[in-house]
Amino acid sequence: MERVAAVIVGPTCSGKTKLALAISDKVNSEIISADSRQIFKLLNIGTAKPSKQELHSVKHHFIDLLNPDEEFNVSKFEKESLKIIEDLFQTDKLPIVVGGSGLYIKTLIDGIIDVPDTDPNFRKELLEIRKEKGNEFLYEMLKSIDKQSADSMLPQNWKRVIRAIEIYKTTNQKFSDIKNKNIRTTDFQFMQFGLLWNRQELYDNIEKRVDEMIEMGLVEEVEKILVAGFSPALNSLNTVGYKEIINYLNKEISFEKAIEFIKRNTRRYAKRQMTWFNKDKRIMWIEVDNQSSFEKIADEILYDIKTQEYL
Incomplete structure (x- = not known):
């Protein structure tokens, strides 16, 4: 082989x-x-x-x-x-x-990709800019210094936008250039x-x-996880299928809505x-x-x- x-x-x-x-x-x-x-x-x-x-x-x-x-x-x-x-x-x-x-x-x-740690002070400054001027302003900031990186992400993905700006500020190098150099x-x-x-x-x-998952016992699976003492706020449970059932169990949405949202969110995930x-x-x-x-x-x-x- x-x-x-x-x-x-x-x-x-x-x-x-x-x-x-x-x-x-x-x-x-x-x-x-x-x-x-x-x-x-x-x-x-x-x-x-x-x-x-x-x-x-x-x-x-x-x-x-x-x-x-x-x-x-x-x-x-x-x-x-x-x-x-x-x-x-x-x-x-x-x-x-x-x-x-x-x-x-x-x-x-x-x-x-080998990139520097976050500068807490500069991160705070960028978060303030986002709060005052919005995602689009941050995106235009990135676009002015690193168009290639900006073209690879959306303005609403502001965490990635901020990280790319931080990297440029810390290293004086474009994030896109660092990515190209670090391909292993x-x-x-x-x-x-x-x-x-x-x-x-x-x-x-x-x-x-999704219908088959419900029939197989997805609701009961989520209940078992929560009864075992695991917090519904865990990142692992912030997952399509689990978060919607948790909302249903918390009486925030109906059972029918939970299934509808699982199907919709799974379609969106597949598209992404x-x-x-x-x-x-x-x-x-x-x-x-x-x-x-x-x-x-x-x-x-x-x-x-x-x-x-x-x-």
Whole structure:
């Protein structure tokens, strides 16, 4: 096996796990989950975590490692994943990275950007500017010093805008230049494959999955987490599917509204995921629909990896 790590990306409900399992059935491999929520115990139904049978069929990494109140970040994911990948190469196994967290995927492939710590005083000054003059003013500030970075974000994403301004102030370098300099290289190849759906068909599948999650006991799962003493304010529970059910349990919205909001917010999340992944021109997109054979797609991906025609 060549030193290649397969990366399966795509929006939620696109069949990433299904494809990863189809590949693992055909080759000695292990799966690395690039999902920032599946790492938490108890968050099963709402994160569409692989079933116990699927978890037993092939070794998965970063599934059920932490309690909901424990911390995990992209830096830890990158460091630990690179070690796992190297260990898999040593045993002639194919690493299969699968997930919808674009930041986790990008950081694993390109590396962490080395930037300075926040200057509390300057941060306070920028927050005051935002309070007085708004997001658009901050955005124009960034645009005047680093147009490339400004073009890569929206004015309402003010935290990223402020961070880019801070970096320029601290280093006298554009954030976009620092990013370009800090792209990491490895002695192996990442081959990225994306699952591309017709938008309406994907949205229909999302609605169906949400209904299935409710039938499987999503409400009871959230109740169990809260009864166990975990705060509803935890970052891990600030997740589509969980936050809406928490609002329902707190009698802030009706059950019907909770389901409606889960479906709406999941569609929006899928759209944001595709916006992120579409920026990466290294991804080879595979058109899929509800009639697609994931076995055949798995064969095609393994052929591409073997011949490296994709590279």
